[in-house]
Amino acid sequence: MSDTDTANPLARFEITAEEISRVVAVFYARVRAHPVLGPVFAAHVSDWPEHEEKIAGFWRNAILRERSYSGNPMRVHVSRPDVKAEHFPMWLGLFHEVLRAELPERTALQWGALADRIGEGFRTGVVAMRQPKDQPPNLF
Known part of the structure; x- marks a missing residue:
């Protein structure tokens, strides 16, 4: 890893599509077993292999x-009231x-x-888009 890579952890990095798919599969196996996240995902995902392929496409x-993902993940997360900022x-x-x-x-x-940057963006978006229009922004 060069000094430039160390200074910018979001720089492109070496990973294969197969590694991405493996991480996504292992991650969702753990999500399904998670006491809080499992039920939230189960309420919205009926076809796990299809969901995993879509999310692997997002990460690719x-x-x-790659041009392997189409969709609006912010809208998806905001439109599900059981998806909470604390998740x-x-x-x-x-x-x-x-x-x-x-x-x-x-890697x-x-x-x-x-993932931290994207996850924080989703969390912030969920909070902001559900915020009543007449109240000051909730930054937490």
């Missing part, structure tokens, strides 16, 4: 710059566990930094 698009730190914690278990350390750290 974000990391490998995102749980989601990210579980995701980081899987990254550390499945990938080399540098796990780099993908984890990207």
Whole structure:
């Protein structure tokens, strides 16, 4: 890893489409078993292989710059009232566990930094878009 990569953990990093698919599969196996996240996902995902392929496409698009995902994930998260802001730190914690278990350390750290940025954007969006129009913004 060069000094530039260390300074910018969101720089492109080496990973294969197969590694992305494996991480996504392992992650969702853990999500299904999670006492809080499992029921939330189960309420909205009826076809796990299809969901995993869609999310693997999202990550291939974000990391490998493939055109492998179409959709509006912010709208999806905001439109489900049982998806709460407090779920995102749980989601990210579980995701980081899987990254550390499945990938080399540098790759796990780099993908984890990207996931943190995206997850925080979703969490913030969920809070902001559900905020009553006549109230000051809730930044927490």
